[in-house]
Amino acid sequence: MAEKKKVKNASMTGAKKIALMGLGTVGSGVVELLALRKLPGIELTHIYNRNIAAKRAQKTKLKIADSVVWTESVDEVLRSDVDIVVELVGGLDPAGKWVKRALAAGKSVVTANKQLIAYEGRGLLQLAARSKAQLLYGAAVAGGVPVIPGVLQGIGGDAITQVSGILNGTCNFILSKMEAGAEYAEVLAEAQRLGYAEADPTADVDGYDARAKLVVLTRIALRAEIDVEKVATESIRRIAAIDFAYTREMGCTIRQISRAALDGSIVRARVAPMVVPKSMPIAGSHGTLNTVVTHGAFGGDVVFSGHGAGGHPTAVAVVSDILAVAQGLIHGGGGQVAQPVKRREVSGEVVAPHYLRFVVNDKPGIVSGIAGALAKNGINLDSILQHAGFSKDRLPFIATVEPCLNTTLMKAVRSISRMDSMLEAPLCLQILTAEDGDV
């Protein structure tokens, strides 16, 4: 009987042929979701991965039709008659070259590659338009949260002046666990054990992952092209449990926040851990949730929230994009910003209140030294807070300062760092306020 089973393939049904490049967590999720949904008009025909034989042996649980070609040759995929290349390899090179070759050959591309879209998205979208192919990248920002179609189509009519949010699930997992009392190193180890953080956590904790996503959001929401490497990022590595204890008393918590705002002809953009009042909805973003808030001059704030990372939510974004291309829902470039995008300078300067945490070998004159250095730079102290129970020779305490330019504050902080009693450089965090929008 088996030999007589009728096998319909894409050429017979007119379905769009899909090549999957990269069968990791997200790629496997895409295969599972395609099997679950049995979407009409779509047929997986190629799977590319390095060491394809080992990968195939490892993924026997996935339901993959016998007709699918497993290959470790990129050329075989790009020379084939597939209609849509799903790029889940990641990184700028060689993934960028492959995406260009696919687009140049008139194949549409669906990608989750935030770095590629951040650095080269503009050129790739132009290439896609010239080739009459589609380039969709819904999975590149906030995984399963549909921010890109929401912003490009749903509120495309507004003049969006600001976009901000929690764009890195790993940092949010670490910081929301620390909020419950744990120290950075132990939570990072837990995140690594759970697969939420890489062995080398740099891209996540130092802000490079969130920065790439912020650059993509800036392009589509603020219609501004900014230089990725010029966006200031600050690491969350220096945040300690004591900072949550102190910010809790202020009615606040700490989150890695990515923000970009139009200010005249420039874009003010930063990725950094910031102090967030618990009254802001974004403070309630726990675990690996992602949240994006846009502010429109006309429509006000819009909030998108959901699971930003993980194989399944990201696979939803990828499959939704495949579907949009395959069903022709998208025309003229679904990932295109149809309105003019201007190249703009980016600045990390911001006027805001700040939180400062010092660790000192306590002796007389420390507070007056700090106050003096701040006053010399025209910065007003707002409050000083010191918990009991710490050793005098390694005493952490905090100060908050009234709104000031962060670069001026850094000058004062550098001079404070040189005080004899300072055991480490002060930690300095921006405090979000109601004027920063309803994030």
Added chain:
Amino acid sequence: MAEKKKVKNASMTGAKKIALMGLGTVGSGVVELLALRKLPGIELTHIYNRNIAAKRAQKTKLKIADSVVWTESVDEVLRSDVDIVVELVGGLDPAGKWVKRALAAGKSVVTANKQLIAYEGRGLLQLAARSKAQLLYGAAVAGGVPVIPGVLQGIGGDAITQVSGILNGTCNFILSKMEAGAEYAEVLAEAQRLGYAEADPTADVDGYDARAKLVVLTRIALRAEIDVEKVATESIRRIAAIDFAYTREMGCTIRQISRAALDGSIVRARVAPMVVPKSMPIAGSHGTLNTVVTHGAFGGDVVFSGHGAGGHPTAVAVVSDILAVAQGLIHGGGGQVAQPVKRREVSGEVVAPHYLRFVVNDKPGIVSGIAGALAKNGINLDSILQHAGFSKDRLPFIATVEPCLNTTLMKAVRSISRMDSMLEAPLCLQILTAEDGDV
């Protein structure tokens, strides 16, 4: 000089010609936003309204080009060469006829008309497809919150099993004001003064507005066509300040919630005031905010939130849809559900814990009478709560019951209503729980 001013019009620039039908709050917002954004490729050429001369005299502050035709003749608009008809008249008739005529003539339609899309959306979308015209209705659900493109394109790949949310800004305004201690009648009067509620508030407070939006969301998210009039709705009119006092002690508040969930081959759908734990994000939706939460089998919960009503946010949705049509971002029907939509039966039955509020002329045996009526129907009492300080002859107190079928509970409640000491029919509200999703 004035005579020599060059006037470029749509025929010369190739811009899409727009007719605006209805120059009320939203229509005026659309005109303002078009003037603010100066969007390329779009030109307003016609404005239709009843009593157009009076309307024109009243709207002199709007920046409207001299070339725009002001008319009270629908025929003049529909016979003209406009490309896109923006229908902001509302209601099923005559707006529905006009939309059909426009689509049949090959004009695209952008509408904010939730009743029309709820009742006739399916047929209108088919008509649009046959005419190779677009029908977009982003403004019909949750105003400025981009739920429709987010769901249709952004998470179209997921198997969405449930959609719920706060879809009526008027009810949310009233209930969040009552949460702060006010009574229904005074808050309704305030909402009417502020223009948030109509002189006849029926459509809002009795749930018909939210019901239409829920039917549209059910079509696009659950891909199910349900009968509008078969969706059970309950009014918020009977909620009193005392209910907020009691639910506060339970760590909860009260909101008008619209929910639809796939359950086998049927859709369970209801619009009703419900008791919502304050730990759920939806409980933080204050004032006129709208919030929509989808639950996907694969990607989990996605939350959309923003200003659901008001001229400006709704105008953003309308202008975004105009732009999507004018720029050809949308192909094959942007408002179409590209995946098969099934007609399904709808049921208001639900198994859930409930909140019951009684007002009694206090005498012995009341609690045992209530407990007896519940027990007879197999329903377990969970708790009884009675605040001090009320007159014995008009005493409000509450009970909560363990999860039970709401129709069975209503049977018990009807028998309790017949008790001599009951001064009014008990109020009965579903209590949302964590199993109802992260709404």
